[in-house]
Amino acid sequence: MTGAGDVAQRPEPPPTGGPATRIGTGRAIAHHGELVQGVFEDDNGRLHRALVTLPLARLQSEATFTRTNAAAVRVRPQHRTKAAEAARLTLAHLGFPGAGGALSIASAIPVGHGYGSSTADVVASIRATAAAYDVKLRASSVSRIAVAAEGASDAIAYEDQAVLFAQREGIVVEELGGALPALLVVGFKANGGQPIDTLRLTPARYSSEEIQLFRVLRGLASRAVRLQDPYLLGRAATISAQISQHHLPKQHFNIALDIANRNGACGVQVAHSGSLIGIILDLSEKGAHQKATAIAEAASDIGFKDVEIHRVNEEAGR
Amino acid sequence: MSGHVDYFRALETPRLARLSHNLVAAAFPLMKLMPARYILDRAEACGELKAGAHIVETTSGTFGMALALLAAARGYLLTLVTASSLIDATYKARLERIGATVIAIDDPRGDGNQPGRLDCLQTILMSDPECFWTRQYDSPRNWLAYARLAEFLVRAMGKVDCLVGCIGTGGSLCGTGTFLRTLFPDLKIVAVDTHRSILFGQPAGKRMLRGLGNSVLPANVRHDLIDEIHWVGAYPAYMAAHQLLRLHGLFQGPTSGAAALVAQWVAKTYPDAQVAVIMPDEGHRHADTVYNDQWLAALPGWPCEQPSVPTTLSRIMPATESEWTRFSWQRRSLDDVLATQSLR
Numbered sequence: 001m002t003g004a005g006d007v008a009q010r011p012e013p014p015p016t017g018g019p020a021t022r023i024g025t026g027r028a029i030a031h032h033g034e035l036v037q038g039v040f041e042d043d044n045g046r047l048h049r050a051l052v053t054l055p056l057a058r059l060q061s062e063a064t065f066t067r068t069n070a071a072a073v074r075v076r077p078q079h080r081t082k083a084a085e086a087a088r089l090t091l092a093h094l095g096f097p098g099a100g101g102a103l104s105i106a107s108a109i110p111v112g113h114g115y116g117s118s119t120a121d122v123v124a125s126i127r128a129t130a131a132a133y134d135v136k137l138r139a140s141s142v143s144r145i146a147v148a149a150e151g152a153s154d155a156i157a158y159e160d161q162a163v164l165f166a167q168r169e170g171i172v173v174e175e176l177g178g179a180l181p182a183l184l185v186v187g188f189k190a191n192g193g194q195p196i197d198t199l200r201l202t203p204a205r206y207s208s209e210e211i212q213l214f215r216v217l218r219g220l221a222s223r224a225v226r227l228q229d230p231y232l233l234g235r236a237a238t239i240s241a242q243i244s245q246h247h248l249p250k251q252h253f254n255i256a257l258d259i260a261n262r263n264g265a266c267g268v269q270v271a272h273s274g275s276l277i278g279i280i281l282d283l284s285e286k287g288a289h290q291k292a293t294a295i296a297e298a299a300s301d302i303g304f305k306d307v308e309i310h311r312v313n314e315e316a317g318r
Numbered sequence: 319m320s321g322h323v324d325y326f327r328a329l330e331t332p333r334l335a336r337l338s339h340n341l342v343a344a345a346f347p348l349m350k351l352m353p354a355r356y357i358l359d360r361a362e363a364c365g366e367l368k369a370g371a372h373i374v375e376t377t378s379g380t381f382g383m384a385l386a387l388l389a390a391a392r393g394y395l396l397t398l399v400t401a402s403s404l405i406d407a408t409y410k411a412r413l414e415r416i417g418a419t420v421i422a423i424d425d426p427r428g429d430g431n432q433p434g435r436l437d438c439l440q441t442i443l444m445s446d447p448e449c450f451w452t453r454q455y456d457s458p459r460n461w462l463a464y465a466r467l468a469e470f471l472v473r474a475m476g477k478v479d480c481l482v483g484c485i486g487t488g489g490s491l492c493g494t495g496t497f498l499r500t501l502f503p504d505l506k507i508v509a510v511d512t513h514r515s516i517l518f519g520q521p522a523g524k525r526m527l528r529g530l531g532n533s534v535l536p537a538n539v540r541h542d543l544i545d546e547i548h549w550v551g552a553y554p555a556y557m558a559a560h561q562l563l564r565l566h567g568l569f570q571g572p573t574s575g576a577a578a579l580v581a582q583w584v585a586k587t588y589p590d591a592q593v594a595v596i597m598p599d600e601g602h603r604h605a606d607t608v609y610n611d612q613w614l615a616a617l618p619g620w621p622c623e624q625p626s627v628p629t630t631l632s633r634i635m636p637a638t639e640s641e642w643t644r645f646s647w648q649r650r651s652l653d654d655v656l657a658t659q660s661l662r
Contacts (some may be wrong), residue, residue: 043322212465214495219469223476232476
């Protein structure tokens with residue numbers, strides 16, 4: 001996996017003591033499920049499972065990696081074994097296989113609902129480990145290591161850049177052409193707020209018609225990002241969510257869709273392997289916050305759990 | 319999307335032309351490559367089509383040309399079954415030069431002899447168990463292939479309000495329309511047919527305009543998707559093709575002319591709607607006919623006055639080759655529409 005081009009800056013060999021950086025920190029953001037998820041064709045006609053992540057910068061995981069002279073990576077909390085594996089793979093990627101360290105993770109991201117807590121821990125750990133060697137890895141390298149560590153990952157290493165990301169291969173199938181438009185997302189949990197064990201989910205088997213429809217959704221998502229059009233993006237998300245209903249149904253999804261339609265929202269997105277539902281609004285639209293409040297109230301009244309309003313890609317200082 | 323070497327994918331990709339502020343044409347060199355390639359790709363992936371196998375289809379049109387090119391490039395045997403009345407010697411020779419076997423069966427009634435063609439095709443299928451029939455009339459893969467066109471239009475236009483296209487097998491218009499309407503439920507779909515085609519309830523008869531319409535009803539024609547149906551005669555279609563060349567520099571076949579004629583009227587009638595029109599093939603095959611003044615001059619009644627608006631019908635009936643008619647279909651089934659027609 002190590003190639004000269006993957007590392008932005010050549011690391012120094014591990015010091016035997018002395019004042020060089022020995023502690024690195026790394027952060028990674030959560031997400032609110034996906035805008036689109038399905039199966040997509042690459043330029044060679046090969047099909048890939050891939051997704052477009054809806055990033056959620058407010059919730060983060062923070063990792064600290066301290067280089068030690070031990071022969072192993074230790075992690076706290078102890079059960080974050082994938083994060084530890086990610087640190088080991090990062091050390092190997094940097095050219096120090098078997099180097100030791102102490103990894104600690106502090107995360108504010110709830111587990112099991114589709115916020116991507118596991119990937120956030122893994123990505124934060126990769127970044128922290130690299131930082132301990134004064135290296136800033138590219139998003140493509142971070143993603144590949146993350147997939148190697150946890151089998152399937154999401155695109156949060158790309159932060160606000162919209163990419164169609166093959167979650168089991170760690171590669172970008174298509175760069176959608178920039179950052180997502182600024183959105184308001186009214187998020188809540190379906191199915192009584194019960195968490196889902198994502199590791200036990202079997203991947204959806206899509207029909208030919210669904211695979212062909214994903215092709216069109218991809219075009220729509222690309223257009224929406226390129227022209228910063230939240231309504232086209234919301235439309236793509238809604239159809240992807242409707243397809244997801246055939247594979248991992250969420251209770252009362254149609255009620256959420258009805259709330260979105262009645263309040264003039266852009267669309268509805270879901271965590272395709274979680275319980276999250278999000279109603280998407282155009283943050284730049286006048287009255288968007290009033291709409292969000294009305295939607296949040298309607299969602300609470302109907303019995304959806306943990307209703308929250310998130311800002312996505314809001315410009316700083318606004 | 320880019321930088322990848324794939325000749326047939328490039329050749330099946332339309333070029334987009336803006337014909338007016340709210341009208342975009344998808345002008346294909348050879349549209350039928352899109353379903354032909356998808357059908358072969360899926361059949362190969364599913365093991366239905368084995369290396370070096372024999373492909374058969376009944377066609378006299380551009381689907382046969384698309385299959386011939388793909389069969390040549392991929393090493394398949396190809397037999398195309400057509401009727402003597404439907405194929406000219408030049409086109410037959412061109413298909414044979416590519417390597418296809420063309421069987422032109424007798425057609426004493428002059429209606430295309432579809433039953434005779436299907437009998438011939440069945441005989442070939444029975445004689446070779448490895449033989450693969452592409453079934454453009456009723457295979458769902460025909461219409462599924464047009465997700466590529468829907469994606470292409472969405473990337474270029476975003477929201478599409480109205481889709482106009484010719485209907486023959488139903489694959490291109492119903493396929494593209496199905497996917498676009500999933501995205502945009504209010505999408506208006508306008509079908510373009512020709513007089514004496516049976517697809518939308520006219521009695522069968524001799525059709526002068528080839529390449530659209532049909533004398534049999536393919537399963538891929540989905541009437542309940544269609545908002546409005548237009549029947550364009552051969553002459554307005556030819557003149558519209560000439561205008562595409564003169565006014566826009568687009569050298570397309572006469573079915574593209576028919577589609578453009580209807581689409582330009584739709585775009586004028588709904589100036590706030592974004593209209594897309596599908597133009598299936600280029601004009602080269604028609605150089606000696608539609609684009610030849612001597613050939614045109616020998617046509618009875620040519621030239622005629624080009625109708626600028628269609629005649630709206632309340633009762634479905636055929637018209638002359640110089641006429642253009644329309645009927646409000648309203649997403650009904652064929653049976654439902656025919657039932658209302660017989661009440662009158």
